[in-house]
Amino acid sequence: MIDPQSIRDKAKRLFGKAIKAWLAGEMEVFFPHRIPANLTPSKDQSKAIAEVESLRDHSQQATGAGYRIEWESRRSRTHGRNDFPHAIFVDTMEDLACLSNRMDDWNRLQSSVDLLRSRQPNLESWLRKGTNWKLLLELSDGLSDLLCILDYMVEHPRPDCFARELPVAVSTKLIEQHRRRLASWLDLLLPPQAIDFRFGYDQFEPRYGLRYARPHYLLRVLDQDLQHELGLPFDELSLPAESIAKLPARDQRVIIVENKVxxxxxxxxxRTLALGGLGNGVTQLSGISWLRQCDVIYWGDLDADGFRILDRLRAVLPHVESRLMEQAVVDEFRHLATDGNGDQPHETENLCESERQCYHFLCQRNLRIEQEHLPNVLIHNALSQ
Structure with missing residues (x-):
């Protein structure tokens, strides 16, 4: 026969299903809920009596909350005529929360759901999806402040100020701590024209029109005549992409290099410019319009990261050519290889077939050949073509 602890274990597994029914307004359908249970008493009479008494002593009848026993009077050869447990029910969400030792979670979740629905009813679809109620429970202590940020950004889309300058009486670090959660909500609340979909959730500020400290890219002018033509006093500068876009560049080659050294x-x-210090920020080069009208070369490390950067770069500049990122180079300089980052190959839509094969080869063998280790003569010949 089932014991009280097993009933509690079943109740814990039932809690999430009950929450989803509650969010969907289906509590009357869900409760009372019958707990599947083996209710056959032991053939040993003294043991059977102890089993039944234990169930009764821990039931709603004795404690005031928890599971309810439905009894049935019947005669058995072993025990004679007695009342036997016929079914186990949980009648209410409060009983289930008590039984599964989650009354505090249930109370906090009710308050959080009421607050979310009253302040941002358009997040109802998010609330009912999957296990998002668990995320809401995790955010319950700071939910009111997060909703203040949402309220302001919905009313003032793309506010063109730094996150810490938002005129909202909340901690200035709150957006930094919860940007991915805020992003998933803002995508549901804002009109499409208020979101710059070129930027992912990890680029919260440009995606939703906030100011931020722009990353600087190292720019080198490798031709003195081109330097004079661009009106630059120096052949080496560090500038954000927006400033690079304003250069009067035309009819030049651009070499994009992964590593600064x-x-x-x-x-x-x-007639060559070189850009570096980019890493995963290569997608922001999409804002430099003149890059689409000139020859662009990418040269990165021979490893998983190098090819993924190339893949992301081609997503915004499809005509980019790669140099020194091929199997022949790997084979010739494999003695310079070190361990890679251990990643498995990802989907790469923008690599050509030879690049994709080289990428898979490096991932499968966990190899990295850093571009700085290649001979200068080889580099100069490859990039000067």
Whole structure:
């Protein structure tokens, strides 16, 4: 026969289903809920009596909350005529919360759901999806402040100020701590024209029109005549993408280099600019319109990260050519390889077939050949073509 602890264990597993029914307004359908249970008493009479008494002593009848026993009077050869447990029911959400030791969660969740529904009813679809109620429970202590941020940004889309300048009486670090959660909500609340979908959730500020400290990219002009033509007093500068976009550039080549040391080591090349210090920020180069009208070369490390950066770069600049990122280079300089980051290959839609094969080869063998280790003569010949 089932014991009280097993009933509590079943109740814990039932809690999430009951919450989803509550959110959907289906509590009257869900409760009373019958708990599947083996209610056959032991053949040993003294043991059977102890089993039944234990069930009764821990039931709603004795404690005032929890599970309810439905009894049935019947005669058995072993025990004679007695009342036997016929079914176990949980009648209400409060009983279930008490039984599963989650009364505090239930009370906090009710308050949080009421607050969310009253302040942002358009998040109802998010609330009912999957296990988002668990996320809401985790955020319950700071939910009111997060909703203040949502209220302001819905009323003032793309506010063109720094996150910490929002005129909302909440901690200035709150957006930094919860940007991904705020982003998933803002995507549901804001009109499409208020969201810049070129930027992902990890680029919260440009996605939703907030100011931020722009990343600077190292720019080198590898041709003195081109430097004079661009009106630059220096051949090496650090600028955000928006400033680079304003250069009067035309009819030049651009070499994009993953690592800064390799960028600084490039020799002079006719009508050539070089950009570095980019990493995963290569997608922000999409804002430099003149890059679409010139030849662009990418040269990165021979490893998983290098090829993924190339894949992301091609998503915004499809005509980019790669250099020194091929199997022949890996084979020739494998003695320079170190361990990679251990990642498995990801889907790469923007690599050509030879690049994709090289990428998979490096991932499967967990290899990395850093671009700084390749011979200068090889680099100069490859990039000067």
């Amino acid at each position: 390799s960028l600084l080591s490039l020799p002079p090349m006719r």
